[in-house]
Amino acid sequence: MARLTLAALGLLAVIQSSFAQRGAGNCQWAALRMQTDIYIESQTYGEVDPMLVSNSPLYRENYKQRDINTSFLTTPLKIDYTRTFVDQRECKTYSQLIVTDPKNPYIIGTQITYDNIGSAGLKAKIIDVVISRPSTEPQFNATKTLAYVDAEDWSAIVAAKQDSRDLLKIVANSYLDLWSGNDNYELPWGTPCARLEGSEYYTEECQPVSLNGKANTDRMYVIDEGLGAVSVFSKGGSDGALLDIHEFRLVQGKLRYVHHFTASDAVLVV
Ligand SMILES: *[C@@H]1O[C@H](CO)[C@@H](O)[C@H](O)[C@H]1NC(C)=O
Ligand SMILES: *[C@@H]1O[C@H](CO)[C@@H](O)[C@H](O)[C@H]1NC(C)=O
Secondary structure, three states, X not given: OHHHHHHHHHHHHHHHHHHHHHOOOOOOHHHHHHHHHHHHHHHHHOOOOOOOEEEXXXXXEOOEEOOHHHOHHHOXXXXXXXXEEEEOOOOEEEEEEEEOOOOOXXXXXXXXXXXXXXXXXXXXXXXXXXXXXXXXXXXXXXHHHHHHHHOOOOOOOOHHHOOOHHHHHHHHHHHHHHHHOOOOOOOOEEEEEEEEEOOEEEOOOOOOOOOOOOOOEEEEEEEXXXXXXXXXXXXXXXXXXXXXXXXXXXXXXXXXXEEXXXXXXXXXXX
């Protein structure tokens, strides 16, 4: 009887701790943030920190699989700016990295999917990096981009005023569907709504101008309700070889910021 009770208590403790772990999703916010710091440090030093990855992570650069040990992640970078979205439900993060180094400037978007390996903590199992450079982004100027994003308000939204995950995803998807001329859904434009295209900043409205008749495909999402933020990687352009990094911020149901950077699916040689 005593044994049973102890066993039952043990089980209860396991259940309780797994609930505590879950918080608002499947992974703890602080643990995801900590892994992001390790990722950014890895990229800064050009060394893959074993704390970051599982034994055989899937690493993709511009949608193409590469060996992580010889990838862009092994190029040391002087990173001037970062912003991170945390998706507790899907155990994912998105980070934007801005490098203004005049010789090799980059705007980098990275989505990482983690495995929750119990006592070993979180380990990156899929790393997707999309890299925008002067040769792939017609309006590239990392210094200008940094000044614009740095001036924006991306502060956390109090729980009572957060928009739902579903709404965030609908708005992001509907925006990307605009390219195809599909305007079934009335987007909740904020007034104002600021749109950043590479390094060009439009402060009045966010409606994109050119429509090519095709919806973006191969979409990958990171959704952060706490920031009202969505990151989407997708493929677009007439031949599907253009890669798009989009960032959205919604505040109390209204679209406030749209950021868009382009890359190409060509293999990157550094
Ligand atoms: C990368 O290097 C680490 C550490 O040396 C090694 O454990 C891992 O197997 C390597 N990964 C690949 C894909 O070769
Ligand atoms: C980027 O923009 C800054 C600020 O407007 C400007 O001083 C700089 O010359 C631009 N750099 C390039 C490479 O065009």
